[in-house]
Amino acid sequence: MPGDLNDSALPEAVADELYADSNCLVVEDSAHVYSTTRAALESFARFVGPGGFFVVEDGCVDIEEMRLLPDWPRGVLPAIDDWLASPEGQEFSVRRELEVYGLSCHPRGFLQRSTTAAPASPGRRRRRRRPLGRGRFRLSRRG
Numbered sequence: 609m610p611g612d613l614n615d616s617a618l619p620e621a622v623a624d625e626l627y628a629d630s631n632c633l634v635v636e637d638s639a640h641v642y643s644t645t646r647a648a649l650e651s652f653a654r655f656v657g658p659g660g661f662f663v664v665e666d667g668c669v670d671i672e673e674m675r676l677l678p679d680w681p682r683g684v685l686p687a688i689d690d691w692l693a694s695p696e697g698q699e700f701s702v703r704r705e706l707e708v709y710g711l712s713c714h715p716r717g718f719l720q721r722s723t724t725a726a727p728a729s730p731g732r733r734r735r736r737r738r739p740l741g742r743g744r745f746r747l748s749r750r751g
Contacts, residue, residue, distance in 0.1 A: 613644045619651040623729075631657040631728060637665040642683030649691040653700070656721045657728035662700065664688055664717035671715065688716055699725040 609625065611618040626632070632655040636648040645664060656662050668674040670685040691697040699722050706718040721728075 613638055613647040613651065616651075619654070622652070622655070626655065630655065631660060633660060634662045635665065636663065640666050640669045640681045640684050642687045645684050645687035646691055649687065649697070653696060653721075654729040658721055658725045659723040660721050660728070661703075662719045662721070663714065664719065665714050667715045667717050668713045674713070685716060688719070692719075
């Protein structure tokens with residue numbers, strides 16, 4: 609789905625496409641600047657269920673030793689830090705141990721929602737099941 613992370617209507621458009629019982633893994637890989645990273649966290653964390661993950665990619669742009677080009681953008685890590693300090697962000701924790709190789713382009717980007725957090729706010733679509741035969745079902749994509 610094409611869209612602009614700074615467009616407040618985008619999360620609702622995504623919610624319209626998700627099933628009501630969806631549990632989402634969200635991966636943010638946008639412009640790697642503060643505004644889009646923060647907008648993604650604020651708008652899409654609601655789709656991550658308890659124990660689920662929101663992965664913010666390419667925080668390496670904010671680490672001097674990891675910057676390959678001087679014109680790379682900046683702002684991913686400050687956006688993560690500021691959002692984690694917010695009430696919604698406090699439901700998530702940074703999982704540094706998932707940076708398994710000791711070096712990651714996504715430092716502090718593996719964010720896991722608490723297992724005691726309120727349920728996710730998923731989509732609005734209802735599933736229709738069609739029998740395939742003895743105990744099997746196909747999920748319909750129709751609304």
